[in-house]
Amino acid sequence: MTTRRYFIALGAAAAFVKAVKPAFAQKTIAGKEKLIVRSFHPEDLETPVELFNSFITPNDLFYVRHHLGAPGTESTNWKLDVSGLVSSPQSFALEDVRRFPRASVTVTLECAGNGRAFFDPAVAGIQWEKGAVGTARWTGARLADILNKAGIKSETKYVSFDGADKGFAKIPDFIRNLPLSKAMHPDTIIAYEMNGVPIPPLHGFPLRLIVPGWEGAYSVKWLEKIAALDAEHDGFFVKTAYRYPTRRVMPGATVDAKDMAPLTGLVVKSLITSPKDKASARTGTSVLVTGFAWAGEDEIAKVDISVDGGSTWMEAALGREHERYSWRQFSREIKFPAAGYYTVMSRATDQKGRMQPIEPAWNPSGYLWNAIDKVRVNVEAA
Ligand SMILES: Nc1nc2c(c(=O)[nH]1)N[C@H]1C(S)=C(S)[C@@H](COP(=O)(O)O)O[C@H]1N2
Numbered sequence: 001m002t003t004r005r006y007f008i009a010l011g012a013a014a015a016f017v018k019a020v021k022p023a024f025a026q027k028t029i030a031g032k033e034k035l036i037v038r039s040f041h042p043e044d045l046e047t048p049v050e051l052f053n054s055f056i057t058p059n060d061l062f063y064v065r066h067h068l069g070a071p072g073t074e075s076t077n078w079k080l081d082v083s084g085l086v087s088s089p090q091s092f093a094l095e096d097v098r099r100f101p102r103a104s105v106t107v108t109l110e111c112a113g114n115g116r117a118f119f120d121p122a123v124a125g126i127q128w129e130k131g132a133v134g135t136a137r138w139t140g141a142r143l144a145d146i147l148n149k150a151g152i153k154s155e156t157k158y159v160s161f162d163g164a165d166k167g168f169a170k171i172p173d174f175i176r177n178l179p180l181s182k183a184m185h186p187d188t189i190i191a192y193e194m195n196g197v198p199i200p201p202l203h204g205f206p207l208r209l210i211v212p213g214w215e216g217a218y219s220v221k222w223l224e225k226i227a228a229l230d231a232e233h234d235g236f237f238v239k240t241a242y243r244y245p246t247r248r249v250m251p252g253a254t255v256d257a258k259d260m261a262p263l264t265g266l267v268v269k270s271l272i273t274s275p276k277d278k279a280s281a282r283t284g285t286s287v288l289v290t291g292f293a294w295a296g297e298d299e300i301a302k303v304d305i306s307v308d309g310g311s312t313w314m315e316a317a318l319g320r321e322h323e324r325y326s327w328r329q330f331s332r333e334i335k336f337p338a339a340g341y342y343t344v345m346s347r348a349t350d351q352k353g354r355m356q357p358i359e360p361a362w363n364p365s366g367y368l369w370n371a372i373d374k375v376r377v378n379v380e381a382a
């Protein structure tokens, strides 16, 4: 299917949801009442930024992103099959997966389309603003242990992952893959716990892949099938979706398939969680500017704050809690010099020296929005 047909299918699905919505009169999704609903079916839910106030995002506040909808996976006789270029194909029961050494990793997961709503000109797809991101501690078995048990053959170059959600109408099955090196990395796991409890159904119960530092679509939920391959998987969600142009492109221009490469790691980014956009403050009293910054596989080196449109910057303090693939809290007390309307900006730099841009590159699918963040504050005389 072409990208265009895919988006027409998405558009038709959205129109259908609009048409039937009044009949359901549904406003929230159970267990996720505080989230912004971008779509009911499939469930696409965004966290309001002011609710991010802890290093670990609680499960009930964690964003949800589905292409096809949650499949209903409460059954206890789950099987995880490993096939393809392996010397002994496996079918693991949940107990078998739990018997491998436990591995935990704290990961900031972010949808590649987070911030899509800010691209100009607009790009088709879910109009995520700032909250398709969250941090959780995931526990499970190392993917490498599972693959080694099956005996990966030397021709293997990619490993593919298929969850229990199946293609529907014109949307193809959601199958993703990883190059062998990332698949065998000791931090890549098949998780069965999210923040100390069995993974909730909307987040992939009973098993999901966790690919630390890479855009969220690699972390396949309801994981059922793994296959070792000698080439990239040829399905829509590998060959067409989640690709980014290798050069800057003009909006509307056709981009050749050979000029599109798969997305991998997340980019450097920051998010101001307080004050809220359009908040009020008073002169003379200080305001705590706080938020989170992350950089995929890299760690944050510093975050700077500006209240004068980026002419001057002040370094923020970084929070104590941080791990290799997790965000880091930042904060800085600001005293506004005079009454007036201010834009407060945050700009993160990572340890490789990557810095957030003023203007992220426009791209056809609206991925990797990471502009310097900003909120507006109205300061009144005390
Ligand atoms: N099986 C399956 N896995 C999936 C998806 C999906 O639609 N089906 N969506 C992916 C995308 S695009 C993202 S951003 C993350 C979101 O994970 P979350 O819903 O737990 O936040 O799951 C990924 N895993």
Ligand SMILES: [Mo]
Residues within 6 Å of the ligand: 065, 110, 111, 112, 113, 216, 217
């Ligand atoms: Mo995503």
